[in-house]
Amino acid sequence: MSEHLNNGQPVVLVVDDTASNLGPVVDFLEGKDLMVSVARDGAEALRRAELVRPDIILLDVMMPGMDGFETCRRLKANPVTREIPVIFMTSLSRTEDKTGGFRLGAVDYITKPLQMEELLARVQTHLKLRRLQKVLQAQNARLQEEVRSREAAQNALVEMINSVRNTSNAIAHDLRTPLTELRSRMEALIHSLKEKVDVDALERLEGALSDIDRVIRIFNALLRLAEIDAGVRRSGFTTSDVAEIVSEVVDFYQPLAELRGIVLSINGPSNLPVMADPLLIAQAIGNVIDNALKFARTRVQITLTDREDAVHVAVADDGPGISDAEKSKVTDRFYRGDASRGTPGVGLGLSLVKAVATLHRGTLSLKDESPGLLISFAIRK
Known part of the structure; x- marks a missing residue:
């Protein structure tokens, strides 16, 4: 035996x-x-x-x-x-x-x-059936995997097509207004400069430059998103301290917070090392804090935690928050909610944050803070 x-x-x-x-x-x-x-x-x-x-x-x-x-x-x-x-x-x-x-x-x-011969015959019969069952199970598993792969490829293709179409439409819509305004201002400015250079003409020139800056910001954001989607930015990954990055971003926004009468504070560990692109992390955190400062009434609180194999950066404000219907849309490119209509921006801030989180195998989540909004940005270690 x-x-x-x-x-x-x-x-x-x-x-x-x-x-x-x-x-x-x-x-x-x-x-x-x-x-x-x-x-x-x-x-x-x-x-x-x-x-x-x-x-x-x-x-x-x-x-x-x-x-x-x-x-x-x-x-x-x-x-x-x-x-x-x-x-x-x-x-x-x-x-x-x-x-x-x-x-x-x-x-x-x-x-x-x-009866031994009967025993052998029954054993051999069921062994053959068992082998056939295993073959069928293996073939079925392969077929299911092929179906899943094809469905995933099809879904990815449909999503890509929709994304390209939506992005193209949004770009055409969002760029048309500032470019039209820029042309009109430039045209008026040319007529004014033919006669004289005065303060009013210079103010209109500054307005035209602001429009140009807005267009440049849109294109810069789109280029960064394109690099992230293509995975090009992974080459910039290095050992980075998220706590230090967030602290520097908070220092940058502190004067703006004080100017608006908002208390901007941070708490959590002082050392949170991860493999990441520090420039993208800084920009993503900056976008979240900038968004919070636009809507906060009195405070913006940043909390750092290290749990579940990820570093979490939570930014909470006491502003009006957003509706449940909008939570699934605010990370879409060029989407601007009703509360954002009167504030500067082009609707790429949180979509860039989501793309950076995805690049770092992390997540972006939004939930009510009662009052306000809590945006949590996770970076996998």
Whole structure:
């Protein structure tokens, strides 16, 4: 009897508490080029079935303690062993005993005293069925994986097409107004400069420059998003301290917060190292803080935490917040909610933050702060 189960031979687990029954079955099956493992009771059968993973189990029904029926029930309840075919060996001949065994998951019965050739024929039949079942399962798994891959590719293609279309439409819409205004201002300025250079003309020139700056900001943001989407920015990854980056960003925005009468504060660990692009992280955090300062009434609180294999930067304000209907839209490119209509911007701030989070295998989430909004930016380690 051998338990070296790595040579490709079918493995049969024989379970019987009587040595005089066990010995002849084992000798006969091994003589037919089958590998055999044995168990003397139900508890040992459960352990050995999980360890050996036999191709088929020959199970005696009448055993002391845990009988064959209960052993079969537990085998079928275990995800590791439930697919292994079970053939009962029994002297029970009542129909209700056999049907009860089939209900528990057995595939066949062999009546004692055993006829060895019949035993071999039934074992070989169910081994063939088991092999065919495994082949079908493998083919089905491959087909399902192929279907999932094709669906994923199709969904990605549809999403890309929609993204390109929506972005193109948004660019055309958002750039048309500032460019039209720029042309009108420049035209008026040219006429004025033909006569004289005065303060009014210079003010209009500054307005035109502001329009130009707005267009440049839009294009810069789009280029950064394109680089992130293409994964180009991964080359800038290095060991970075998120706590230090956030602290520097807070220092940059502190004068603006004081000017608006808003308390801008930060708390959390002073050292949070991750592999990241520090410039993108700084810009993403800056965008979140800038967004909070636009709507906050009295305070903006930044909280740093290190949990679940990620560094979390949470920015909370006490402003009006946003509706649940808008939460799923504010990270869309060029989307501007009702509360943003009167504030500067082009609708790329949070979409850039989401793209940076995705690049760092992280997440961006928004939830009500009552009052206000809590934006949480996670960076995977």
